[in-house]
Amino acid sequence: MSDISITPPVEKAPQKKAISPLRAAMLDFASSPLAMIGLVVMVVMVLAAIFAPWITPQNPYDLSQLSIMDNNLPPGSESFGGQTYWLGTDPQGRDMLSAIIYGLRMSLIVAVTATLCALAIGMAMGITAAYFGGRIDTLIMRVVDLQLSFPAILVALILLAILGKGVDKVIIALVIVQWAYYARTVRGSALVERQRDYIAAARGLGLGHARVMFRHLLPNTLPPLIVVATVQIAQAIALEATLSFLGVGVPVTEPSLGLLIANGYSYLLSGAYWISVYPGVALLVAIVAINLVGDQLRDVLNPRLRR
Amino acid sequence: MTAVLQVENLKTHFFTRAGVVPAVDGVSFSVNRGEVMGLVGESGSGKTVTGFSIMGMVDKPGRIVGGRILYQGRDLANLREREWQAIRGRHIAMIFQDPMMTLNPVLKISTQMIEAVQAHVHISKQAARERCLATLARVGIPSPAERMDAYPHQFSGGMRQRVAIAIALLHDPEVIVADEPTTALDVTIQAQILAEVQKLAEGSGTALIWITHDLSVVSSLADNIAVMYAGRVVEQGRAATVLRHPAHPYTHGLIESIPSRNKRGVDLAQIPGMTPPLLDLPQGCAFRPRCPNATDACRADQPPREMPTGQMARCIHPMRESEVAQ
Amino acid sequence: DTLRIGLASEPTSVDPHYHNLGPNNALARHIFTPLIEQDAQQLLNPGLATEWEAVDDTTWRLTLREGVTFSNGAPFTARDVIYTICRIPLVPDAPSPFTLYTRAIAGLEAEDDHTLIVTTDGPAPLLPNQLATFGIISASVSGAEDEVSFDTDGCTGIGDAPASAEFNDPAFAIGTGPYTLDAYIRGEELRLTRNDNYYGDAPAWEQIVMRPLTNAGARVAALLAGDVQMIENPPTQDIARIEGDGFVISSGLSNRVIYIALDQGDAPTPGIAGDTNPLQDARVREALALAIDREAIQQRLMLGLSEPAGELLPAPMFGTNPDRPAIPYDAERARELLADAGYPDGFQIVLGTPNDRYINDGAISQAVAQMWTQVGVQTEVDAKTFSAFIADRNGFNFSAFLAGWGAGTGEMSSPLGALVATRDPDRSLGGTNFARHSNPDIDDRLVEALQTVDDAERERLLREASAIAMDTFAIVPIHYELTTWALAPGLEYEARADQYTLGFAVTQAD
Amino acid sequence: MTEALLEIANLSKRFREDHDMAARLAARMGMGHEPATVHAVDDVSFSVAPGEVVGLVGESGSGKSTIGRMIAGLLPPTHGTIRFEGADITTRNRAETTAAALQIQMIFQDPMSSLNPRMRVRDIISEAPVYHGIITQSQAREFVAQMLERVGLEPTAGDRYPHQFSGGQRQRIVIARALAVSPQFLICDESVAALDVSIQAQVLNLFMRLRRELGLAYLFISHDLGVVEHISDRVVILYLGRVVEIAPTDALFSDARHPYTQALLAEVPRLSFEKRRFEPIKGEIPSPMNPPPGCHFHTRCPFAGPRCSREVPRLRQDGPRAVACHLEDGGVA
Amino acid sequence: MVAYLLRRLGQSLLAVIAMAVLVFLGVYAIGNPVDILINPEATERQRLEIMERMGLDRPLWEQFWVYFGNLLQGDFGRSFVYGESAMSVILQRLPATMELALFALVLAIVLGVPLGVIAGLKPDTVGGRSIMAGSILGFSLPNFWQGLMMILIFAVFLGWLPAGGRGQTTEFLGMRVSFLNLDGLKHMILPAINLALFKMALVIRLARAGTREVMMQDYIKFARAKGLSHRRVVLVHVLKNIMIPVVTILGLELGSMIAFAVVTETVFAWPGMGKLLIDSINRLDRPVIVAYLMLIVFLFVLINFLVDLLYSVLDPRVRLAQRGTQ
Numbered sequence A: 001m002s003d004i005s006i007t008p009p010v011e012k013a014p015q016k017k018a019i020s021p022l023r024a025a026m027l028d029f030a031s032s033p034l035a036m037i038g039l040v041v042m043v044v045m046v047l048a049a050i051f052a053p054w055i056t057p058q059n060p061y062d063l064s065q066l067s068i069m070d071n072n073l074p075p076g077s078e079s080f081g082g083q084t085y086w087l088g089t090d091p092q093g094r095d096m097l098s099a100i101i102y103g104l105r106m107s108l109i110v111a112v113t114a115t116l117c118a119l120a121i122g123m124a125m126g127i128t129a130a131y132f133g134g135r136i137d138t139l140i141m142r143v144v145d146l147q148l149s150f151p152a153i154l155v156a157l158i159l160l161a162i163l164g165k166g167v168d169k170v171i172i173a174l175v176i177v178q179w180a181y182y183a184r185t186v187r188g189s190a191l192v193e194r195q196r197d198y199i200a201a202a203r204g205l206g207l208g209h210a211r212v213m214f215r216h217l218l219p220n221t222l223p224p225l226i227v228v229a230t231v232q233i234a235q236a237i238a239l240e241a242t243l244s245f246l247g248v249g250v251p252v253t254e255p256s257l258g259l260l261i262a263n264g265y266s267y268l269l270s271g272a273y274w275i276s277v278y279p280g281v282a283l284l285v286a287i288v289a290i291n292l293v294g295d296q297l298r299d300v301l302n303p304r305l306r307r
Numbered sequence B: 001m002t003a004v005l006q007v008e009n010l011k012t013h014f015f016t017r018a019g020v021v022p023a024v025d026g027v028s029f030s031v032n033r034g035e036v037m038g039l040v041g042e043s044g045s046g047k048t049v050t051g052f053s054i055m056g057m058v059d060k061p062g063r064i065v066g067g068r069i070l071y072q073g074r075d076l077a078n079l080r081e082r083e084w085q086a087i088r089g090r091h092i093a094m095i096f097q098d099p100m101m102t103l104n105p106v107l108k109i110s111t112q113m114i115e116a117v118q119a120h121v122h123i124s125k126q127a128a129r130e131r132c133l134a135t136l137a138r139v140g141i142p143s144p145a146e147r148m149d150a151y152p153h154q155f156s157g158g159m160r161q162r163v164a165i166a167i168a169l170l171h172d173p174e175v176i177v178a179d180e181p182t183t184a185l186d187v188t189i190q191a192q193i194l195a196e197v198q199k200l201a202e203g204s205g206t207a208l209i210w211i212t213h214d215l216s217v218v219s220s221l222a223d224n225i226a227v228m229y230a231g232r233v234v235e236q237g238r239a240a241t242v243l244r245h246p247a248h249p250y251t252h253g254l255i256e257s258i259p260s261r262n263k264r265g266v267d268l269a270q271i272p273g274m275t276p277p278l279l280d281l282p283q284g285c286a287f288r289p290r291c292p293n294a295t296d297a298c299r300a301d302q303p304p305r306e307m308p309t310g311q312m313a314r315c316i317h318p319m320r321e322s323e324v325a326q
Numbered sequence C: 001d002t003l004r005i006g007l008a009s010e011p012t013s014v015d016p017h018y019h020n021l022g023p024n025n026a027l028a029r030h031i032f033t034p035l036i037e038q039d040a041q042q043l044l045n046p047g048l049a050t051e052w053e054a055v056d057d058t059t060w061r062l063t064l065r066e067g068v069t070f071s072n073g074a075p076f077t078a079r080d081v082i083y084t085i086c087r088i089p090l091v092p093d094a095p096s097p098f099t100l101y102t103r104a105i106a107g108l109e110a111e112d113d114h115t116l117i118v119t120t121d122g123p124a125p126l127l128p129n130q131l132a133t134f135g136i137i138s139a140s141v142s143g144a145e146d147e148v149s150f151d152t153d154g155c156t157g158i159g160d161a162p163a164s165a166e167f168n169d170p171a172f173a174i175g176t177g178p179y180t181l182d183a184y185i186r187g188e189e190l191r192l193t194r195n196d197n198y199y200g201d202a203p204a205w206e207q208i209v210m211r212p213l214t215n216a217g218a219r220v221a222a223l224l225a226g227d228v229q230m231i232e233n234p235p236t237q238d239i240a241r242i243e244g245d246g247f248v249i250s251s252g253l254s255n256r257v258i259y260i261a262l263d264q265g266d267a268p269t270p271g272i273a274g275d276t277n278p279l280q281d282a283r284v285r286e287a288l289a290l291a292i293d294r295e296a297i298q299q300r301l302m303l304g305l306s307e308p309a310g311e312l313l314p315a316p317m318f319g320t321n322p323d324r325p326a327i328p329y330d331a332e333r334a335r336e337l338l339a340d341a342g343y344p345d346g347f348q349i350v351l352g353t354p355n356d357r358y359i360n361d362g363a364i365s366q367a368v369a370q371m372w373t374q375v376g377v378q379t380e381v382d383a384k385t386f387s388a389f390i391a392d393r394n395g396f397n398f399s400a401f402l403a404g405w406g407a408g409t410g411e412m413s414s415p416l417g418a419l420v421a422t423r424d425p426d427r428s429l430g431g432t433n434f435a436r437h438s439n440p441d442i443d444d445r446l447v448e449a450l451q452t453v454d455d456a457e458r459e460r461l462l463r464e465a466s467a468i469a470m471d472t473f474a475i476v477p478i479h480y481e482l483t484t485w486a487l488a489p490g491l492e493y494e495a496r497a498d499q500y501t502l503g504f505a506v507t508q509a510d
Numbered sequence D: 001m002t003e004a005l006l007e008i009a010n011l012s013k014r015f016r017e018d019h020d021m022a023a024r025l026a027a028r029m030g031m032g033h034e035p036a037t038v039h040a041v042d043d044v045s046f047s048v049a050p051g052e053v054v055g056l057v058g059e060s061g062s063g064k065s066t067i068g069r070m071i072a073g074l075l076p077p078t079h080g081t082i083r084f085e086g087a088d089i090t091t092r093n094r095a096e097t098t099a100a101a102l103q104i105q106m107i108f109q110d111p112m113s114s115l116n117p118r119m120r121v122r123d124i125i126s127e128a129p130v131y132h133g134i135i136t137q138s139q140a141r142e143f144v145a146q147m148l149e150r151v152g153l154e155p156t157a158g159d160r161y162p163h164q165f166s167g168g169q170r171q172r173i174v175i176a177r178a179l180a181v182s183p184q185f186l187i188c189d190e191s192v193a194a195l196d197v198s199i200q201a202q203v204l205n206l207f208m209r210l211r212r213e214l215g216l217a218y219l220f221i222s223h224d225l226g227v228v229e230h231i232s233d234r235v236v237i238l239y240l241g242r243v244v245e246i247a248p249t250d251a252l253f254s255d256a257r258h259p260y261t262q263a264l265l266a267e268v269p270r271l272s273f274e275k276r277r278f279e280p281i282k283g284e285i286p287s288p289m290n291p292p293p294g295c296h297f298h299t300r301c302p303f304a305g306p307r308c309s310r311e312v313p314r315l316r317q318d319g320p321r322a323v324a325c326h327l328e329d330g331g332v333a
Numbered sequence E: 001m002v003a004y005l006l007r008r009l010g011q012s013l014l015a016v017i018a019m020a021v022l023v024f025l026g027v028y029a030i031g032n033p034v035d036i037l038i039n040p041e042a043t044e045r046q047r048l049e050i051m052e053r054m055g056l057d058r059p060l061w062e063q064f065w066v067y068f069g070n071l072l073q074g075d076f077g078r079s080f081v082y083g084e085s086a087m088s089v090i091l092q093r094l095p096a097t098m099e100l101a102l103f104a105l106v107l108a109i110v111l112g113v114p115l116g117v118i119a120g121l122k123p124d125t126v127g128g129r130s131i132m133a134g135s136i137l138g139f140s141l142p143n144f145w146q147g148l149m150m151i152l153i154f155a156v157f158l159g160w161l162p163a164g165g166r167g168q169t170t171e172f173l174g175m176r177v178s179f180l181n182l183d184g185l186k187h188m189i190l191p192a193i194n195l196a197l198f199k200m201a202l203v204i205r206l207a208r209a210g211t212r213e214v215m216m217q218d219y220i221k222f223a224r225a226k227g228l229s230h231r232r233v234v235l236v237h238v239l240k241n242i243m244i245p246v247v248t249i250l251g252l253e254l255g256s257m258i259a260f261a262v263v264t265e266t267v268f269a270w271p272g273m274g275k276l277l278i279d280s281i282n283r284l285d286r287p288v289i290v291a292y293l294m295l296i297v298f299l300f301v302l303i304n305f306l307v308d309l310l311y312s313v314l315d316p317r318v319r320l321a322q323r324g325t326q
C-alpha cells in the first residue's frame, strides 16, 4: 500500500447507536404483544420439555411406575399411593400431566431434530444449486421436484409403514419429506441474493467459493428460512401427531402428544375426555405459540413490509 | 392569467412509530394554464409526497395536516374520498416515475384505459375505446388499434410511459402531475417523451407540474421552478432567473455540482455533508449545517423572501450576484 | 323396516367362496345358505341339508331339503351342491380359499336330486362342521352344464367358473338365503332386500343396509346419532355410555382366545440378552403366566367384556375341560419360580403385539408388560399394526408375542392343532406354532382325535391334550373375548360365538 | 503511447438460452424454437493506459456492464482476449487469477446491494485483505481506519452496518473495500448514477482524488454524458454491443463523428437557461436478441443508405480516434 | 409449449417410475400379504399354493419385472384383497375423494380470499387482526383433532350433522356424488370443512400478504390516480394480481388435499381413496398401494399442469415455453 497521505474532509456519519440488524429485528419483534405471548409460551414449553424428568410427578415411559389399577381416572383423582392425578390418567394408568409433558418433549424432540436435519440438508442443497447454477442446479432441482411431487403425508405414511415404528424412524421420515421444501426455499432466496452485487464484489475480491457461499450468501438467505423453519416445526409437530394418530408414529410406550390424543380418541365418547382433550390442548397451544412467533418473524424479517 | 392550481402552505406529515415525519412542511406554489412548473429537489425532499397530496392520495400513516390546495379556487384539502375520485384522473392527473411499474401487468392496456374513461363519463365501451385510440395516437403510439389489446409487458419502457401519459390525457385534465416520468428511460427515449410532452402542454393548455431531481431536464422545459429541500420550497421563481441567479446557497450548490458545468479534471464544486434526516431536522433553516453562508441568524425560521432578481427564496444570506460563478 | 348396520370391517367380496374371512362369511349367510347351519353357539343345525349321517368312517349321506328355490326361482338340487364344491378350488386369486374345508372330500355322488353321498379320503369327523362354512351357489346362473360330476382331478360340466368380481353384481349373486343383493358400493354401503322365495321364516326386515364404519368412534357416533340401528364391536369404554343412552348391548362369549406365546425354540432367542433361552424352562413360563393379573385386565381394560382363560377355548365348547379354572394371579409365586429357575433378578424381554387387531390388544400387552416388569422381568412392548406384526412373528422375531385365535370349527382341535402341535407342514399341524413348542404327548392325542369319528372318544382325547398343554404352560392364555353388538332401543340380537353379524337374526323386541 | 495497462481485443459475449433435453427435443420436432442468443458484446476492442480514465457510454442493454464484468473476471468471455499488464487474464490459472483479480476491482451502481447487509463495515473492508494474507487480523482495525479515512469517513464507521449509512457514504465504503486490496484498475459501473447530484459530486471528486494520489486507471461506465465528459480522458461509445466510436473526450464532445454519438450529444439534457425544443431521434433501440443487420444503428439513422443495412461498418482507426460508420468509410450508397 | 409438455412428461414419468419402484420394494419389505389374508387354519401347502398363484414366491426382481411389464400395458395388477383390477378398485373410490377435495377447495377459496383481502386492506384493525388470529388457529389445529372435535360437537352433542360416512348419493355424469341431495350434502359438510380449514387459513394468509404487497405497487396508485373507485381497484386490480399466487399454491394444495384426505377420510369414515390406502397398507395390498400412489402422482402432475395453464391465463407475462428453464 502506498504511503501517500491523504487528508480528505472526514465526514461524520449519523450519530445513531450501532445496532445490529439482529437487535433491530428483536426490537421490532417485541412490538407485537401476541407474538411475545407466543414466545413466552414457547420458552416455557421448551423448558418444561427439557426438564421433564425433574418436574413431572411420574415417568410415564417407565412401566414399573404405572399401574393399570389406576387407569382412566378423572382429573383430580388420587392414586393408590396417595398422589393426585391433576389431569387424570390414561388407559395404562399414566398420569396425564406427566404424559403430556413427556409427550411434548417427545413431540419437540422429533420436530426440532427433524427440522434441523432437513434444514441443514435443504440449505446445503439449495445454496449449492443457486450458487453454481447450470447442471448442478438442474440436477438438484429435479430431485427436489421429484420429492415434492409426492404428498408429504403419503410419503411419511408409506415410509413409516416400511420402516416400522420408532422415534428415529419418524425423524427420518420427517426429514425426507421436508428437506426438499427447504432446498427450494433456500434456492429461491439464494438466487435473488446471488444476483446482488455484493456477491459479485466478493468474488471480485478473490474470495473462495466456500467462503462466498457460507459467509455471504448463506446469512442473507437465512431470514426467510428462519420463518419457514419456525412454521415447519409447527407443521412437523402436527405431522408427527397425525402419523401417530394414524398408527405409524412413535411407539405406544413412549407416546408423543399426537399418540396421546390418538389413544384418548376412542375414549372421547365415553366421557373420559381428559385423555384426549388435554394433550390436544397442549398440542394446540404449542403449535399456536410457534406459529405466532413465526408469523411475527415473517413480518419483522420481510423488509418489504417494514415501515 | 389565473392559477389553475394553487398550493398554499401545504403540510403533509407521516405519523410513524419513530415519530412525526414532516415530509412536506409548508410548501406553496401555483401553476397557470399551459405553464410547466418544475419541482426540483434531491431524494427525500418531499417532491413525491407533494404530488400525492395534490392528488389526495396520501396514505396512512400520512395525513395533510395543514394548508390549502386550491383547484380553480376550490379547496381540495378536505374533500372526502368520493369527491376526490371525481377529480382524480379527470381534472388532475398523474404520471409516475417507473413505466415498468405503473401499468397493471395482468390487465390489457385497453382494459386499463377504458376503465379510466368510464370512471368519469358514462359512455359506451365502444365510444370509450374510440377515445382511447385517439389519445394513444396523440402521444405517438404507432398503429394504436392493433396494440391496444396487448398487455403492458409487450411494450417497451418508452411505449409504456406513453400509454401512461395517454391515460393521464384521456379527460384533458387541467393539471398533470408528472413525477419523474423520464428518469428511468434511456437518453434517446427520454428526449422523445420530453418532446411529446412539450407539444401536448403547448397545444392543450394543460398545466404541468414536472417533478424531477435533475435540474438539467427542467431547465429546458419549465417556465417556473421550485427547489425543495427537506420538505420545504427553498427557492422558486421563473426558471431562467432561478438558474441564472440562484439566490439560495442550496440551489447554487446544486447547479454547481452538475459535472458538465465544471472543467474536466478540476474538482467539482460540492455541497459538503448530506441531507439531514427528516425526523431530526436542525432548527431554523434546514440547510444551515451544510451552508457556507450560515450564521446564528439562520437558527430562526426563514420565511420566503423576494430576491432582487425577482424570485422568492427562504434565506437571509442569499448568494450575491458576484458569488454566482457562471 | 330397514335395518341399518354399521360394520367394523367391510366384506371384500360378495362371492361366498372368495375369502374365508368373518365379514365375508357373515355377508354370505344373508344371500347364500350352507348345507349345515351353525347356531349362535356354533352347534350344527339343518340348513340346505336336513339330515347328515356317517355311513362308515369315510362315507357320509346328506339329505337335501326339498322345495327350495333360488331367489331367481330356479329349484335347488344336488347339482348345485356338487357345482359349488367343484368351484371352490377354482376361484381365481382367492387369498384364503375354502379348499381348507373341502380338501377331505374324495367323491361326490348324487343318488337323486336330493340325496348326496360324500366320500372322504380318510376318517373326517369334522366334515359336517366344514360343510357349515360355505354357502351354495346356483349352478345354472354360474354357467354350468346340466350334468355336473365331481372329480378331485377336475370336475366335468362346470363350464367357466365365474370370477369373484361377478358376484358383486346383483344379477349374479343368486342364492337361497333370506336376502338378495340390491347394491354393493364398495367402501360405502351394501344393500340387501328380503328374498320372498326364502324357504325359512321370513325375516323382519324388508331391507338391510350395511355400512362399513371401520373407525370405532365414527361407528358409535353413527349409532348415537341414529344413522344406523346396529353396530358391531362398540369399543369397551363406550358401552356404559351407549347403554346409558337407552341403547341395547348384546354380548356373548366368542370362540376367540387371547394368548401369549413364549418362544421355546433354540437359544438365543430374539429380545432376550445372553445365549440362553429362559423360556425353555417351564418354571419361567409358569412364572410369566402367574404374573398376569387377568382379573385386573378384565376389570380395568376390558370393562368386564372378557372372561379370564385357563384353556384355549371357553367351556362348554367341544374338547374343553369344564373344571379348569382361569390361571390365577400370584406374583409372589411367580418371583419364587423365577428364582428357582435361576433368574432371581429376572431378565429383559420384548413383548410383540399387534395394536389394531384384537380388542384392546395394545393396551393388554402394555398391562402385561407392567405386570411382568413388576415381578422382575423387564418388558418392553413392541406394538405394530397387524401386517407388520405378522411379518415379524412369522419371521420368528419375537421371543414373546400376544395374539388371538378363533376356532372356526368350534372345537379344541383347532387351537391345539394350530398353536401347540409340533410344526409339521406335511400333517398340516402347528401352522401357527411360532413358539416352536413341541410335545409328542400332545401331538399323538391330537392326531388320533382327528381320525376319530366317534364324538365321545374324540372329546376325551382332546381334553387330555389340552390339559397337558396347559399344565406345561406350552402357551399362556389370557382371556376369551366377548363379542358385542350395540342396537337401537327395542332391537334384539343373540350374541354369536362366531362373531358374525346376521341382520336377519335381529328382531324387534316389542 | 506507453504500454497499455489493459487491452481487450475482439471481445464478444453471447448469452444463450439454456435449452434442456425437452426443449431440444421439441426444437428437433419442429415444435419449439431454437435457443435464442443475445449478442450482448460483439467484437469489442479498446485499451486503457496506466492512469487513464476511459469512459464507456451507451444506452441500456448496449453491453456496458457485460464488458465490465468480463474484465473483472466475473463472466467468462465467449470470444476474444483481455490482457492486463500484458498477460492474458482469460486463460490464467487459479493462483494467478487471484493476484490479477485483485488488481482489477469493480464498483457497482447500487451501493446498497453491493454491501453485504449482515456484515459490519469493518469486516466488509478487511475480509479480503485478511483472507489473502495482505494483513493480519490484528492489523485489521488500524487498516480499516486508514481505508475509511482515505475515502473520507470517520474511523468509527467501521463498527456500523451498511444500512446505517446514506447512499453516498455507502458508495465510499464500497470504494474503501476495493482499495483495501490495492488495485491498479477500477471499473466503475454506473457508480454514481444512483446518487443525488450533490452527493454525486462528492463521490466523483473522491474518484478524481484517488486517481491523482494512487495513480489508478478507470473504466468509467455511464450513460450520463455529463459525468463522462467530466471525468474521462477518452470515451468509448457502444451501441447494441458494438463500439461505434472511440475518441479523446475533448475531440468527441466538440466533433462527434458517428450519427449516434451526435444524436446522443444533442439529446442529453444539459443545464440551459432557456426553454428549448427537443428534437429526438426517432425509433427505439432494437432488441439485442434480434438486432438489425448491417450497421445496428441504421434503423434510426438519419443518414442511412442501402449499404448500412447490408454491411457491418468497420471500426476505422484515425489517429487517436476511431469510428465505425460507412459515412467515414466510403459512403452509404 | 411443446418443450414444456415434454419436460413435464419426462418429469412425471420419472416420478411415476420412482414411485413404483420404491413402493414396490417397500411394501415387499413389510411382509407377506398372504400371511395376513389367509385363514390362520390354512395349511402350509395351501399357503404356498396361494403365494404361487399370486406370484409372490418368485424372487423380488422377477416380481417387479412382471409387474412392470404389465404396467407398460396399462395393467396395474389385481388387488390381493378384492381380486379385482387394482386400478378399478381405486377408481371406484375416486369420485368420493375428488368430490370432497373439490368441495373443500371451493370452500377454502370462497371464504378465504375475501377474508384475506379484508385482512390485507386493513391490517391494523380489530377485524384484520382477528382474521389473522383465526387463520393461525386454522393453521395450527391438526387436521384429525379438529375433525374429532367437530364430530364431538356437531354430531354427538348437538346432533345437527351425521358423524361420518357418505350418505345418499346421486348418479351424475356416471359418477356417484353426494352434493346433489340434502342427505349427501349433510354428510359432506363436516369432512369438507375439516379438509378445508387448513387450506382456508393458507388462502387467507396468501391473500393477505398478496394484498399488502400489491397495494404498495405503483400500478395501484396509478389506478387510483385515474379516479377509479375503491371497489374497482380492489375487485379488479388487486384481486386479479393476488389470484396468481393463490391459484398457484392452491393448485398444488389440491394435490395435497387429496393426499390429506387420508386423515379426514379416516376420521369421518368417508369412503374415499385415502381410506382405501390405509386399509391397503394394513393389509399389504401391494397392487392397490402402488396403483394408488401412481394415480396420486399422476393427479399431481395433471393438476400442476392445469395450474400452469391457468397461471398463464391469469398472468400474461408468463409464457409456458419459458417456464422451467429458470
Ligand SMILES: Nc1ncnc2c1ncn2[C@@H]1O[C@H](COP(=O)(O)OP(=O)(O)OP(=O)(O)O)[C@@H](O)[C@H]1O
Pocket (backbone or CB within 6 Å): B014, B016, B021, B023, B041, B042, B043, B044, B045, B046, B047, B048, B049, B050, B060, B061, B062, B213, B278
Ligand atoms: N409512508 C411513509 N411513511 C413515512 N415516511 C414517509 C412515507 N412516505 C414518504 N415518507 C417520507 O417523506 C419524505 C419525502 O418523501 P418523497 O417520496 O416525497 O421524496 P422525493 O422527493 O419524492 O424523493 P425521491 O427523489 O427519492 O423520489 C421522505 O423522507 C420519506 O422518508
Ligand SMILES: Nc1ncnc2c1ncn2[C@@H]1O[C@H](COP(=O)(O)OP(=O)(O)OP(=O)(O)O)[C@@H](O)[C@H]1O
Pocket (backbone or CB within 6 Å): D015, D016, D038, D039, D040, D058, D059, D060, D061, D062, D063, D064, D065, D066, D067, D223, D288
Ligand atoms: N446473464 C445474462 N443472460 C442473458 N442475457 C444477458 C445477461 N446479462 C446481460 N444480458 C443481456 O445482454 C445485454 C447487455 O447487457 P448489459 O447489462 O451489459 O447492458 P448495459 O449496457 O449495462 O445496460 P444498463 O445500462 O441497463 O445497465 C442486454 O440485452 C441484456 O439483456
Ligand SMILES: [Mg+2]
Pocket (backbone or CB within 6 Å): B047, B048, B049, B179
Ligand atoms: Mg419521489
Ligand SMILES: [Mg+2]
Pocket (backbone or CB within 6 Å): D064, D065, D066, D189
Ligand atoms: Mg449495466
